Amino acid sequence: MDAAVAAQNRQLLFRLLTVAVVMLGFGFALVPLYRQICESLGITQSRVVAPVNTQVDRSRTVRVEMLASSSGLPWRFEALTREVRLNPGELVTVNYRVVNTLGRPVAATAVMNAAPSVANQYIEKQACFCFSSQQLAAGEERVMPVVFRVSPKLPSDMDVVTLSYTFFEQKAAQS
Amino acid sequence: MSATTHAPAHGHAHDDHHAHPTGLKRWLFTTNHKDIGTLYLWFSFVMFLMGGVMALLIRAELFQPGLQFVKPEFFNSLTTVHGLVMVFGAIMPAWVGFANWLIPMQIGAADMAFPRMNNWSFYLVVPAAILLVASFFVPGGAAASGWTLYPPLIIQQGISIDMTILAVHILGASSIMGSINIITTILNLRAPGMTLMKMPLFVWTWLITAYLLIAVMPVLAGAVTMLLTDRHFGTSFFNAAGGGDPTMFMHIFWFFGHPEVYIMILPAFGVVSAILPAFARKPLFGYASMVYATASIAILSFIVWGHHMFTVGMPAAGNLFFMYATMLIAVPTGVKVFNWIATMWQGSMTFETPMLFAIGFICLFTIGGFSGLVLAITPVDITLHNTYYVVAHFHYVLVSGALFSIFAGIYFWLPKFTGKMYHEGLGKLHFWLSLIGFNIAFFPQHFLGLAGMPRRIPDYALQFAEWNMWSSVGAFIFGFSQLLFLYNVIECIRSSRKAPDNPWEVQDSLEWTHLPSPAPYHSFETAPVVK
Incomplete structure (x- = not known):
């Protein structure tokens, strides 16, 4: 392997390492990111609705x-x-x-x-x-x-x- | 893409120029890509057997309703560590082993770009595996929260969790180093004339897999670090009592976890794409579309994580998005299956063991893909979530998908690795036993799941008894036929059946056209010229 290729390899090594470190940071950033995105899109409400009492006869008082x-x-x-x-x-x-x-x-x-x-x-x-x-x-x-x-x-x-x-x-x- | 300026005569005399230690030292300090590939492959086989023993303990317990052999806590540890060992100890290292052996030979490079780092990558995996397995023997038993490591359960268990987290950290570091090595090798060390679009598909799928690994392994490392600080350093990332949210872990975990399943299956696509043309005696149909389909699958894998958590109470818009995005993945996957079938179409097919495993892969992986589509439908998934239907689905894609193609690849390249031919009859026997055992073990699990049997339970209601019995019978057939695989490999290494340089008459891959069998210890020190 000649010196030019070795230098290229080292350069790519550091670039890819940078990507890995950035992705590690991204993993932590996901915590506030999810909150922010869900809040700004207004999709934080739960799909779960309050339980309804089905035994109530609403037809008469x-x-x-x-x-x-x-x-x-x-x-x-x-x-x-x-x-x-x-x-x-x-x-x-x-x-x-x-x-x-x-x-x-x-x-x-x-x-x-x-x-x-x-x-x-x-x-x-x-x-x-x-x-x-x-x-x-x-x-x-x-x-x-x-x-x-x-x-x-x-x-x-x-x-x-x-x-x-x-x-x-x-x-x-x-x- | 073949043609040569470099004769395939690279005999043993050449090796004398290099220091070539023998015995234990050779394996400990080796920087040779073939040695490291061999280490990875044997290591993954050992882990495969360990994970297999755990699986058989699980199936023995589930043979009949009631508790017969193991305590429920130990059962939970078994399911958890079985998953972790198979994913991180068996399938992934096996693919890294193939990558080490094949990528330099297939692109005409002398070795990997960073041989010393390659050695570190392998020797990091070993302590991680020891940590995982040793965690069975500490107070409280091995991790019992499922391989997905969900809080709050995982926060509460004992020291084994810290061992598991440390193991995941080490495995992550190893995978990232391995991936950097592979990407650098592929991008910088290709032989003259080997353009990206002339690379064998196995190299392509590994290039994309390596990018996936670099993108998501750090995210997993971050997630388990958060678990660790939640456990010991008073943070509350996932602890509701401190303002955290356990669902947040699921989002972060599956942001890693879904690309992870493609990390395990994309190299399989590459192996099958190498084997089918060889035994159909036709070039691969739609090479370029295969490359683009692989890349599309990889990109889409980042936006579908929510389909693992349809039941956590995401808003309907979120569930719909993840449902449609997931179904979208069926399109590039369908392109690949179509191309494989078109490759076989009107070919002069023969059915040696690698081809049998490759065809078994296509049939069974497609079944797993279809049950995946069923699970992608949100309302269906809400009833099938955490049932045996899910277990059946992911074993169809990981066992008859990833593992079958690993078998196919081993049989296919054994002549190149060892210079000997495996025993064809025993190879076929291994295939048929595996195929039958696998289907008896896992097809009934679809029925169990549809009938409502939850996963990860040591005991079950009586109506599930019959299919569980069949499933256990199949699992034992499948498990013990893997000893035959071990025998086949050893028999091949020790046999006197000398393999020809190109036994499958492959026309378009350098390791067959330019190198003798067995591949010499140092190959392509002068790069071949590809036209």
């Missing part, structure tokens, strides 16, 4: 009214949400508030009743203060949610349902 009462117990108990309009199958949250106006701690349990009574089996509660007894200190106030849905199987002639909660005092040691 049911009005649900909330009532509150106490049986023989001077508690102030009221529905903060008096009324909701919902689609059967849709999960809704309503709030009740209770204040213990007595000068002593009281334990009480709430019982729910729906009207018309046939609707009872279509009210599906996920969270409710009626699942356990409520202990309130003297003068204590508490806001309590009810998470429920009305089953899509609710008979189609029913468009108003009333939920009525009643608190009963739990008498201690009454056996």
Whole structure:
């Protein structure tokens, strides 16, 4: 191999090495490059759409009214949400508030009743203060949610349902 | 392109002018392109057997549903290291071995442009391979994240990942040095009259492959460096908790990874383009279009990486772009397949072992190409992603594509390498066992994938049992027939069947027309003149 060819070879070696080094830098540059390109082209949004609840019957609306009462117990108990309009199958949250106006701690349990009574089996509660007894200190106030849905199987002639909660005092040691 | 001013008499007496150490020293310090080619080829065969043992362990475990032989963690290491060893240890070094042996002889050069660097390139590959295989024996076991090294899994595993990353760095350095050597040799050391468009196609495909390597191996090195700093130096390139993005790794990895699959297959195109004309006794059909098709495939390979990640949530416009770009690659590939068939058309064909492997390559590689087209369709890929359909696809292009053409090339050039003829009957037996074993192993995997069997699992649902059983049977036939290949090569070297200088009567390639068999240790010290 004569000197001229050897010099040519060396020149090409350094050129190709430069390409390799530049490509190494390019590999790192890809990190900001991808971000910039996607942002400037506006293609950063995800193809994944939020999941849709397919069990909601959008074709009809049911009005649900909330009532509150106490049986023989001077508690102030009221529905903060008096009324909701919902689609059967849709999960809704309503709030009740209770204040213990007595000068002593009281334990009480709430019982729910729906009207018309046939609707009872279509009210599906996920969270409710009626699942356990409520202990309130003297003068204590508490806001309590009810998470429920009305089953899509609710008979189609029913468009108003009333939920009525009643608190009963739990008498201690009454056996 | 033949014709000569240089007689093919370059006998052994000539070698005495050069220091010619023997024994271990000869192989350790050699700068001879033929020695280094031999080292590369034997090394890749050893790695092929190691990767093959891992594959057979995988198939043994999958022979029946349930866990029989290996633990799931070890199974994951097997699939991962099998992939890495086959890609970086078997296929790529085999092609570099062919390049070393053939390119100087085919362009009429005395040796590679940088013989000492050539020696380094090879001896870098060895420690990298040792690191990969040794990682099985460190606490936590070998890398288990799949050969694609995806974070966040890869960030969490133990010291074996650092060994794997270091191995990839070393292999990258070796590949870049080898590529620079090859490009410089081809561009600067061609014999007088050997214009670019007169070069044998194997030289052309390697020239383009070498450019691909220089362009993408540094990107892989960068990607694994980012993994390393994420693991040990508190960066967050891919760590979502630190503001990084694991998807970013996939983009960078596949920017390397897709050109990488063409790095493994383009030299195969060159080998097949050399073998078909020899056994059809016709010149290659459409030489120029072959060159342009190869270049087009190489260029397109840079804009299709997204088809490996259709399911990561790219915007629809991105998915569509990558889908169309991928399908576009079928056009130059189709040109090549058409040219090969046209080369055989009305030729006086004979079917010796190299030709059988070359025809097997065309049929099976085309099947792999078509399943690739199926996977290129975004909505189809979303259901087939990470199923055995993908496994079937890439084994059709890499085993019956790249590997079959390596076998074809070995049988074709063995007479030139060794000066002896291989045993034709045993060669054909090797071909038929490989063909049958391969198809039994991998064709059922299409069905498994379409039925929904995910890849990289050690256990599977019962409905997949039957095809998995067949696949394992085929894999064992295929695996053990490679011992026959080893026997064939050794038998050829030790046999007394002297090969003629040009046993295939090739008319247009210098190593056949200008050199005796075996090719002398120093060839073309005075360049031949090509007219």
